[in-house]
Amino acid sequence: MRAAVRYLVLLFGSLALVAWGASALFNLQAMEWAQRDVAARARLAASAADPSLRQAAGRGERQLLNNMVRDERLMGAAICSPSGRSEIASDGFPASLGCRSLPEEALRVGEEGWDRTIAGPSGATHLTVLPISHEVSQPPRMLLLVHDMSYVDRRADTTRRYTFLAFAVVGLLGAAAASVVARLSWLSWTAQLRMVLLAPFKAARVVIPRRFQPLLSDVRDLVSTLAVEEARTESGWTPERLKQVLQRQLGGEGILVVANREPYIHERDGAGGLRVVHPASGLVTALEPVMRACSGTWIAHGSGDADFEVVDGHDHVRVPPERPIYDLRRLRLTPEEEQGYYYGFSNEGLWPLCHIADARPSFRSTDWERYQQVNRRFADAVAEEAAVPDPIVLVQDYHFAMLPRYLRERLPRATILTFWHIPWPHAERLVVCPWARELLGGLLGSSIVGFHTQAHCNNFMEAADRLLESRLDRERQSVIQAGRETLVRPYPISIDWPSRWADATAPAEQCRAEVRRELGLPADALLGVGVDRLDYTKGIEERLLAVERLLERQPRLHGRFWFAQIAAPSRAVIEAYRSLAERVEALADRINARFGREGWRPIILARRHHEPPAIFRMYRAADLCYVSSLDDGMNLVAKEFVAARDDLHGVLVLSQFTGAARELTEALVVNPYDLDAAAAALLAALDMPLEEQEDRMRSMRTLVSELNVYRWAGKMLLDATRTRRKERLASRLSPVAEPR
Ligand code: F6P
Numbered sequence: 138m139r140a141a142v143r144y145l146v147l148l149f150g151s152l153a154l155v156a157w158g159a160s161a162l163f164n165l166q167a168m169e170w171a172q173r174d175v176a177a178r179a180r181l182a183a184s185a186a187d188p189s190l191r192q193a194a195g196r197g198e199r200q201l202l203n204n205m206v207r208d209e210r211l212m213g214a215a216i217c218s219p220s221g222r223s224e225i226a227s228d229g230f231p232a233s234l235g236c237r238s239l240p241e242e243a244l245r246v247g248e249e250g251w252d253r254t255i256a257g258p259s260g261a262t263h264l265t266v267l268p269i270s271h272e273v274s275q276p277p278r279m280l281l282l283v284h285d286m287s288y289v290d291r292r293a294d295t296t297r298r299y300t301f302l303a304f305a306v307v308g309l310l311g312a313a314a315a316s317v318v319a320r321l322s323w324l325s326w327t328a329q330l331r332m333v334l335l336a337p338f339k340a341a342r343v344v345i346p347r348r349f350q351p352l353l354s355d356v357r358d359l360v361s362t363l364a365v366e367e368a369r370t371e372s373g374w375t376p377e378r379l380k381q382v383l384q385r386q387l388g389g390e391g392i393l394v395v396a397n398r399e400p401y402i403h404e405r406d407g408a409g410g411l412r413v414v415h416p417a418s419g420l421v422t423a424l425e426p427v428m429r430a431c432s433g434t435w436i437a438h439g440s441g442d443a444d445f446e447v448v449d450g451h452d453h454v455r456v457p458p459e460r461p462i463y464d465l466r467r468l469r470l471t472p473e474e475e476q477g478y479y480y481g482f483s484n485e486g487l488w489p490l491c492h493i494a495d496a497r498p499s500f501r502s503t504d505w506e507r508y509q510q511v512n513r514r515f516a517d518a519v520a521e522e523a524a525v526p527d528p529i530v531l532v533q534d535y536h537f538a539m540l541p542r543y544l545r546e547r548l549p550r551a552t553i554l555t556f557w558h559i560p561w562p563h564a565e566r567l568v569v570c571p572w573a574r575e576l577l578g579g580l581l582g583s584s585i586v587g588f589h590t591q592a593h594c595n596n597f598m599e600a601a602d603r604l605l606e607s608r609l610d611r612e613r614q615s616v617i618q619a620g621r622e623t624l625v626r627p628y629p630i631s632i633d634w635p636s637r638w639a640d641a642t643a644p645a646e647q648c649r650a651e652v653r654r655e656l657g658l659p660a661d662a663l664l665g666v667g668v669d670r671l672d673y674t675k676g677i678e679e680r681l682l683a684v685e686r687l688l689e690r691q692p693r694l695h696g697r698f699w700f701a702q703i704a705a706p707s708r709a710v711i712e713a714y715r716s717l718a719e720r721v722e723a724l725a726d727r728i729n730a731r732f733g734r735e736g737w738r739p740i741i742l743a744r745r746h747h748e749p750p751a752i753f754r755m756y757r758a759a760d761l762c763y764v765s766s767l768d769d770g771m772n773l774v775a776k777e778f779v780a781a782r783d784d785l786h787g788v789l790v791l792s793q794f795t796g797a798a799r800e801l802t803e804a805l806v807v808n809p810y811d812l813d814a815a816a817a818a819l820l821a822a823l824d825m826p827l828e829e830q831e832d833r834m835r836s837m838r839t840l841v842s843e844l845n846v847y848r849w850a851g852k853m854l855l856d857a858t859r860t861r862r863k864e865r866l867a868s869r870l871s872p873v874a875e876p877r
Pocket of ligand 1: 708
């Protein structure tokens with residue numbers, strides 16, 4: 138509105154200025170013409186009357202002069218003597234303009250005469266002085282004619298008025314025409330803009346005019362920023378919300394996930410058929426529901442013995458098998474590659490390096506070679522799967538420290554978010570690895586590196602500072618190396634909520650009764666449970682020793698309390714894992730031998746893979762769950778136990794050395810090395826009144842339900858999309874994703 142008023146003021150102002158200029162010019166011209174006209178008329182009248190004038194002057198007769206001034210524009214005529222005296226004048230000659238008023242030059246003028254226009258009180262007046270014929274021996278008398286020029290002023294006024302009127306009419310017509318044109322083009326512009334902005338929601342692909350690209354990109358930027366802010370502040374992440382946010386941010390573009398472990402393993406079942414196994418892996422537990430929500434491609438090592446029987450020509454298989462949503466791309470590794478990259482460098486080198494669990498890392502150059510080789514192969518696979526030049530790639534875990542750098546070489550504009558699922562050690566510990574600098578440099582190929590906790594982020598930044606030629610930006614929490622910035626962020630991982638496995642499991646009472654029956658326990662048996670991969674970082678030995686200490690101290694539990702340890706075989710090729718399995722077996726046997734009696738063997742050790750439904754039944758059947766990790770990035774067993782207990786019963790005893798202990802503060806948090814304290818916590822769990830159990834469980838369930846895995850993925854992906862947007866702006870890349 139204001140702009141329109143400003144436009145009209147400007148339009149009419151300029152028109153008035155032009156009108157004024159035009160009329161001034163015209164009036165000047167008109168005055169010039171009028172002066173020429175009266176001068177000519179004066180000369181004509183004078184020459185016609187000249188002989189008579191001479192006589193009239195001699196005789197002092199004014200009649201002749203009166204006759205001359207009959208011309209309506211002549212106001213008066215007078216004859217001036219050579220000395221400038223008025224000899225005779227017509228009737229009514231204006232007294233102020235008499236011969237005395239003439240300048241000297243006018244009285245001495247020759248045949249050409251003298252003319253002057255002067256401004257009078259009632260308008261302009263023109264004076265003409267002409268010599269009257271005379272004796273050569275005498276100086277001439279002068280005829281003075283006074284012309285009324287006020288009509289020129291009147292005409293000028295009229296002209297000015299009409300000019301202004303004409304320009305006003307033109308202005309009004311112009312403004313009307315401009316507003317009609319503006320209205321029409323506004324309508325068409327807004328129609329085009331609507332089409333451009335709604336394009337992502339239309340099924341058909343819309344061609345976006347070039348001139349809208351910058352605007353569109355700004356609008357998208359704004360919308361995304363608002364969405365990011367909205368997403369950041371709100372709780373209540375669900376698969377649907379993650380899907381919506383990603384649809385807005387990525388416009389349907391799938392994400393690429395690289396993880397060594399695949400979410401579904403196809404194996405032969407021994408009876409000529411195939412079965413699908415869900416691996417025991419925190420990473421899979423967390424990431425699989427995210428992929429269901431986001432879709433895209435998961436690139437992993439095809440480790441099942443029937444994996445390549447079900448893939449297509451590009452080693453792809455659609456999963457989940459029961460309702461395919463995303464692609465699983467399987468990579469074949471040779472036995473040498475698997476040995477060097479997975480068992481060797483990843484699990485005999487990096488795993489013990491990063492966990493404080495008294496295991497010595499082994500670093501062999503042959504393993505390091507294989508590790509780099511396999512990381513390169515995965516980087517090639519990602520580049521093959523990428524549908525755009527700047528895809529979002531989520532790199533998972535310690536198997537792929539070098540991949541970000543290799544991938545950056547292949548796809549310089551990719552947004553690479555690497556999440557390290559295990560702890561990151563202090564720099565003093567890290568330098569034990571002969572290739573610590575290379576590992577850091579490899580990870581700094583990422584746009585963002587994520588850890589579970591701020592403490593691990595700090596360790597990583599300190600290590601980069603101490604071992605590399607790099608600069609830290611502590612305010613932005615980033616490492617800058619060779620002009621490239623890598624953000625370092627904490628993203629505490631979690632599980633899906635509501636848990637699909639919990640939803641598919643029978644109610645707690647039923648699980649409780651069934652599990653006791655299956656294990657041959659009395660209906661009122663007290664049952665503790667532990668669920669892990671058979672890994673020395675999980676503190677399984679310390680857990681069983683704590684149970685032993687409990688039984689030592691509490692004879693009243695003899696014959697009443699059982700502890701079931703589910704131990705999924707893991708990395709059994711590695712000696713440290715084989716010997717752990719043997720030690721755990723021996724320990725369970727020893728405790729059972731020490732305390733056991735007819736009908737009661739307190740330790741139930743199940744050393745085999747359990748599918749998630751069986752594990753959720755155990756969680757629901759138990760009175761307590763003990764997670765005793767000696768060092769653990771997060772530990773999702775703790776969160777799964779909480780998710781399973783919708784009856785609000787059961788107590789979580791949790792090691793202080795897990796990331797989960799920072800969130801689940803209503804658990805009984807213990808130092809697993811302190812067997813007395815751990816035994817006391819187990820006892821407190823068994824004796825805890827139901828009301829207190831409910832209070833604690835309710836609070837933990839609220840927390841896990843909010844800090845669920847969709848929030849974890851959402852926060853990471855929003856950071857990744859934001860980083861990509863910035864990089865796209867910087868490189869002026871079109872924000873419209875190219876179709877697959
Ligand atoms: O803890 C790191 C991790 O990758 C977990 O995410 C997962 O639970 C485990 O290791 C899987 O180990 P693997 O794939 O070697 O069986």
